[in-house]
Amino acid sequence: MTQLTPHPDRLLPADPTTLAIARRLYGEVAGAPILSPHGHVDATLLLENAAFRDPAELLITPDHYVTRLLHAHGVALGDLGLADRGVASTASGSDIWRRFASHWHHFAGTPVRYWFETELHDVFGITEVPSADTADSIYAQIAAKLAQPGWRPRALFERFNIEVLATTDDPADSLDAHRALAEDPTFHGRVLPTFRADRYMDPSAPAWRGALTAIAEAADIDTGTYAGLIAALRNRRAHFITHGATATDTGVLEPTAEPLPLAEAERIHAAALAGTATEADAVAYRRNMLYRYAEMAAEDGLVMQLHPGVIRGHHTPTLERFGPDTGHDLPDQGSFTRPLRRMLQDFGTNDTFRLVLFTVDETVFSREIGPLAGFYPSVYAGAPWWFIDTPAAIARYRSAVTDSAGFAKTSGFIDDTRAFCSIPARHDMSRRADAAFLAGLVATHQLGEDEAAVLIRDLTDRIPREVFRL
Incomplete structure (x- = not known):
């Protein structure tokens, strides 16, 4: 039987000379602490530290990278554990796992396959290749481990060597979980909130009025006026800062x-x-709010991450049945130079303002993001995100951005995940991809190996630490 044994040189170059260099560079950072300045793991997961209920709930149902591709091959989302119109799925964890394992071959060549092989082997000690025949055995092995204290969230947080983990939080959130973790003497990591105010931008969105009510209550400020909303947002930003954001x-x-x-x-x-x-009113209001978010960032120093270019809820029937973040958000064409001109004219050389630009349209890396980061002190090129969070795309990103902006005007790796156990696998992928890229520069005599070793350490630690003011 074929064994699940991830190759020690995976993602590294095949050429023997370059491979030897890449091995040494990867060795510089293979065991380095993880800095995760943008992600979607809930802080209450670590606060409550409850045992994960089953392998499917941990590894499959919350990961839309996984569920979307299974859906593309005919598996119903309800059969993968997603609630249908608010009604909990009746699919059992073992049934969900069997569906996933029977479609294992459909993940060949994808980054999901890389993450899963690393998770299964390195975290859970699985040596069987997933398939319809091995599904029950693998499920039982993982379930047995999840019942043990060593596989609870805090134990895994320490085993994964996570130093900093940023969450994503609504401005109306009390941040009580973050406060409790920070005050807990038995927890030694840093879990930082991130201020996500999207739902306050669009007055045509159905949830906008409810959002105004929520932030009004949290800030104790009347948001019946625009000035009141701006005051409430400033109030909550200050609240987030006091909680480590x-x-x-x-x-x-x-x-x-x-x-x-x-x-x-x-x-x-x-x-x-x-x-x-009107629709024109809503567009003008949204554009104004984005400018005001930048204005606030130039005042209080919170690093502004911008993730544009995704058409959310592309398939309306799926959105209505299963809600957002269920795999049918799709990329659109991107542009930054013209849209951000007014913002950057006003704040681009402000010492306090910092803007990290992400895209799902990699054509803008060399055309717009790299050149912007290569001039404006405030602008940094965000790591490949979402649909281009892959080894091949990371290499293309490095080539595209480095020409214009170098290495120090990039963000460091961003895992951007809800799937807790995939965090170390994703960071490992990035470190291997960077080792391969830098080894190519050394092999072609564009860099000395000593300098490349400094760079890979910087990309893993110093750069994200400085960019995100950690």
């Missing part, structure tokens, strides 16, 4: 940032509350 995150379809006069913003705010705002 160093960054914000904003997801938009297009990143145009244009300020409105106060009177016009107030007019649109009132019209939206009255239900009379």
Whole structure:
């Protein structure tokens, strides 16, 4: 029977000379602590430290990288554990796992396959290749381990060597879990909140009014006016900072940032509350809010992450049945130079402002993001994200951005995951990909190996630590 044994040289170059260099470079960072400045693991997971209930709930159901591809091959989302119109799935963990294992071959060549092989082998000690025949055996082995104290969230956090883990949080969140973790003498990691204020930007969104109510209660400020909303957002940013936040995150379809006069913003705010705002009003309001988020970042120093270019909920029937973040968000074309011009004219050389740009359209790495980061002191090129979070795309990103901006104007790796156990596998993938890229520069005499060793350590530690003000 074929064994699940990830090769020690996976992702490293095949050429013997370059391979030897890459091995040495990877060795510089293979065991380095993990800095995860952007992700979606819930802080309560670590606070409560409860045992994971079953392998499918831990490894499959919350990971839309996995569920979307299974769905593409005909597996219903409800059969993978996702709630249908709020009604919990009746699929058992073992049934979900069998469906996943029987489709293992469909993940060949994908980064999901790489992450899963590393997780299964390195975290759970699995040596069998997933298949319909081995599904029950693998499931039983993982389930047995999850029942043991050594596989609870905090124990895994320590075993994964995570030093910093950033979460994603609504401005109305009390952050009680973060406070409790910070005050817990038995927990030694840093779990930092990230301010995510997307739902306050779009007055045409169904959830906008509810969001105003939530932040009004949290900040104790009336948000019936635009000025009140801005005051409440400033209040909550300060609250996040006192709880350790160093960054914000904003997801938009297009990143145009244009300020409105106060009177016009107030007019649109009132019209939206009255239900009379037009589509043009909503666009102007969103663009104004993005500008104001940058303005706030230039004042309080929270690093502004911008994740544009994704059409959320592309398949409306799936959105209505299973909700957001269930695998049908899809990339759109990206652009930054023109849309961000006003923002960068006003804040691009501000010493406090810091902007990390991400994209799912890799054509903009060399055309726009690299050149922007190569001029503006405030701008950094975010790591390949989501659909381009792959070994091949990381290599293309390094080639595209380095020409214009070098290494120090990049963000460091971003795992951006809800799948807790995939964090070390994803960071390992990035370290191997960077070792391969740097080894190529050494082999072609563009870098000395000593300098490449410094660079790979910087990419893993110093750069993300400095960029995100950790």
